[in-house]
Amino acid sequence: MNISFAPLAKVSPVHGYYSHACSDIEFMPSRSTHELLRGGRMLARMLNGELHLLYEAESPGVPLSSLAGQTLHFGLRLANPVFSNITMPVITDTTLTPLYANATLPATLDAPQGVELTAxxxxxxxxxxxxxxxxxxxxxxxxxxxxxxxxxxxxxxxxxxxxxxxxxxxxxxxxxxxxxxxxxxDASLRDTGVWGLLALRIDAAFYTNAANFTLNFAVRKETLRYYVVARNWQPDEFNQLNIVDEGFSAEGRDEITFTRLVAPFPDGFIKDSLLGDSSVQIAVFQSQTEVARKERGLRKLHLSRNSTVLIEHLPLPGPERAKADFIVHLSKP
Incomplete structure (x- = not known):
């Protein structure tokens, strides 16, 4: 006896932070969905960060047991513990649980809505x-x-x-x-600490034309701040420091420009007293626009003195950093 499975639907997380597939989301079927999948002769499998739904086919496009009209529920669990550091909030009220569903169009996920997950x-x-x-x-x-x-x-x-x-x-x-x-x-999902929910209604057309759904995540943007702390620098030399973005053209992105600030700094900045004593000079270079986080960082974001490059590639915040604040120490003998 030959058993043949065919694709019914695929759900792909896509994140602007990554240049490759996003593997930050795990799909967990609820207890009732486990039972539906078993009764509908279906499989739910994860591959390269994507959820694949397969059905046992009697013949091409004809399921052995149809689940058309039924809704499958999945919990979305974060495989990346610092997901929030690289991701814009998907709903306004972050105390609620985001729910993704194909309620409006069968083959398209609506924008997420906030719900209270309870039991x-x-x-x-x-x-x-x-x-x-x-x-x-x-x-x-x-x-x-x-x-x-x-x-x-x-x-x-x-x-x-x-x-x-x-x-x-x-x-x-x-x-x-x-x-x-x-x-x-849903008691089975409430007790597992899921980040989000997916409610996927099975349309009869999926059996002949498999659906491809996308979970889109916008990359977090924020203001960059580089705190330059210089020891044994002459004031005129220190005033010649600047941050120059020379890599924007080659990377095909907008140029990042910076504003130079000196102490006392506004609220929300690192206090200058925590950066050094009276023997150092301190300036903050703050980006004039918010900058999207990137997995690979930026090329040729220089800290320079006039035309002399002191640091060729200034860092961007990695996923483990909650804020885009960097302290750069410069010292002369």
Missing amino acids: GLYGLAPKLASRPVTLRLLDAHANILETRQLAEAATSYDTRGLAPGEYRIEEDYGPGLLHTRKLFV
């Missing part, structure tokens, strides 16, 4: 103090599952009887005053 008893303190407030629990299809009037400060919902997936609670305070909170209920 068991969900405690709710309404956003406003006004009482009474009408609370409505709705499922992903906007069906109202429960309505209650709340006069107390807080309440709770027992989600153990709910199927895993998306829900929302509406807080209705009266005409024109409605607050909505989005929930994702």
Whole structure:
């Protein structure tokens, strides 16, 4: 007996920090998705940082068991512990969990939305103090599952009887005053410490034309600051120091220009008292625009005195650094 598997869908993380494939995300199927995959004669495999979904085919384009119309849930776990250092936040409220879903178009992921990942008893303190407030629990299809009037400060919902997936609670305070909170209920994913969620609805067309989804991550941008601490330098020589970007043309990018600042420095800078005593001279060279982090750094970002290059390639922050602050020491005998 021959067993044949065909591609159903692929999900590829793409990150502007890397010049190669991004392997920072691990895809973890929920417990209910494990059962769906088994019943649908499907495999979920990771290869080169991508999630590949395969189905057992009876014949080309014909599954042995179709999951069309079903939704698969995956937790997105960070394989890179310093992911946030190189990545712009994907949602505004970083206390929530980003959820990616193909709710609008079957073959395209929508922009992520923030949800509360929960299970068991969900405690709710309404956003406003006004009482009474009408609370409505709705499922992903906007069906109202429960309505209650709340006069107390807080309440709770027992989600153990709910199927895993998306829900929302509406807080209705009266005409024109409605607050909505989005929930994702799944005990198996809540307890694994996932960073994000993926809800992938299987469209029947995927069996004949495999879908290719992309998780796009924007690279973090920030202001570069180079603190130059010079010992035994004459003031006129020290004032001739500058940072010059001579590699922008060859690398096909915008030129980075810098502003020179002297102590006392503004709030948010390293205090000059922490950089040295009165025997040193200190200046900060701050980029005039935010600079995207890069895995390979920049070429020919020089620290120079007039036309003499002192440091040929100034560093960019590596992924382990939370801030783009560098201290450069110059010393003469």
